[in-house]
Amino acid sequence: MKSVLEFLGFVALVQGVMGLVQEFTDWEGGLVARIAFLDDYGLFASVTLLVLACALFAAAESRKSR
Numbered sequence: 471m472k473s474v475l476e477f478l479g480f481v482a483l484v485q486g487v488m489g490l491v492q493e494f495t496d497w498e499g500g501l502v503a504r505i506a507f508l509d510d511y512g513l514f515a516s517v518t519l520l521v522l523a524c525a526l527f528a529a530a531e532s533r534k535s536r
Contacts, residue, residue, distance in 0.1 A: 472533040479526030482519045489516030 488500030493513045502508055508515045 472530050475526050475530035475533065479523045479530060482526060483523035486516045486519030486523060489513075489519065492516075 485501045489502035489512055491497055492500055492503055493516065502512050502515045502519070505515075
């Protein structure tokens with residue numbers, strides 16, 4: 471379970487960073503750009519993904535490894 475949480479945290483972190491890069495540059499990429507209802511909320515969605523990544527990493531760290 472710990473490795474699944476770490477993997478999901480990594481994916482959320484990468485997508486959040488890619489969304490922020492997209493907001494401040496003209497580079498296209500990431501999941502946030504491809505979801506239609508997030509068109510006007512790309513910055514907020516990217517920051518939310520970064521917060522989610524931190525929460526997932528914290529949850530993974532609190533789990534005991536077997």
